[in-house]
Amino acid sequence: MRTDRITVVIITRDRRDQLLRTLAQMTALPDAAPIIVVDNGSSDGTADAVATHFAKVELIRSSDNLGALGRNLAVERVRTPYVAFCDDDTQWQPGALTRAADLLDAYPGLGSVTGRCLVAPDLHEDPITPELRDSPIAGPDWLPGPALLGVMAALSAFRVRAFEEVGGFSRRLWFAGEEELLALDLAARGWWMCWIEDMVIHHEPSRARDATHRRRLGIRNTLWTLWLRRPARSAARRTAVVLRSAPTDRTTLAAVFAALRGLPWVLRERKVLPARIEAGLLLLEDSQRDSPARRYVG
Known part of the structure; x- marks a missing residue:
């Protein structure tokens, strides 16, 4: 069941134990995919722990904190047509990676798909969900879910060609809300993005954050x-x-x-x-x- 159409990219910094839990879950999926981890200059032994416990995971060690640009660095090494971004505190659920790849296969005009986020420990829907499910953006009839003009990186899979076409994440923004500019540039280039109800990702918000x-x-x-x-x-x-x-x-x-x-x-x-994007x-x-x-x- 392993899918070779999509690669998982995870950026991390100083969250060793949480990352190891996430990698244990992601590598055990029935539709597990190749994984690239970018360690953004951790000081807690994260990179060594990944190398020791997950030899099949490709590891990029950065001496600096690259923020979201770590994803750009990883995508340069991706050899599959699609990439799924995952944070060290999110876990794609069984079938979600396959669902993303199937949709991107089926709809060539689709640049990105974003899944439904359930927040641990009680697995309630993330507060962003109503915005995505009830998006008022008008999309073409073929679109398999509500059209979006914004994405959440750790809940989304992208067509690598579309991601590279807009230059990936902005080096200027670095981190925090970096997805908004990327999504707008995808839309301006004519790529569609949508939300998928049955593509599920769990989020266990880390306490190690400023x-x-x-x-x-x-x-x-x-x-x-x-x-x-x-x-x-x-x-x-x-x-x-x-x-x-x-x-x-x-x-x-x-x-x-x-x-x-x-x-x-x-x-x-x-x-x-373009005016059509501004109207949306x-x-x-x-x-x-x-x-x-x-x-x-x-």
Whole structure:
């Protein structure tokens, strides 16, 4: 049952025990796929533990924390037509990898499929689920699920050709909300993305995370994405929405200053989305405004 149409890519940093649990589950799947792990400069022996316990897993040791760019590095080594991203605290469930590969086989215009996330320990649906299931984006009749204009990396599989066509994850954004720009660029290139109810991934949120740092990066990256791709009026309006929804504290202030410092390169690299994509983003604003998954916390 092993599938050789898709490769799993996992980025990790200083979460040895959780990664080892994830690898044990992923390598035991009935439809297990080749796995590439990128260790982003861990100091807890993660890379050595992977090499010792999972000899068949391809390991990339980075001396630096590459963030999401570690995925780009891994995709350069992928030899299958599709890649599934997995975090060290997510686990694709039996049949999910095969389901992703089957869909990408069947629909050549499909650039990415995103699965249904269940959160451990009680396996409730992730709060982002209603946004995906009830997406108002109009897609072609052939699309096998609700059309999306955004993805969650650890819940998604991509056509490698589409991923490479848009340059993968932005080196500027590095990490936290890095998927948004990637998804918009895929859509602008004519690739479709959709949500698949029966492609299930479990998420066991790690306690080893710096929520405050992640919030700062998330706000910065959201602002950069707005300024890079949205028309001026929409970018200004959405910037105000983001800042109103964020806590008034030093972390938010630091995020805004970091975003402003990036304005020179943002203006140089700005490329406004086609009108059809902007129209879709406008349709998403109500559900995003009310979504508990988009509250800035930490």
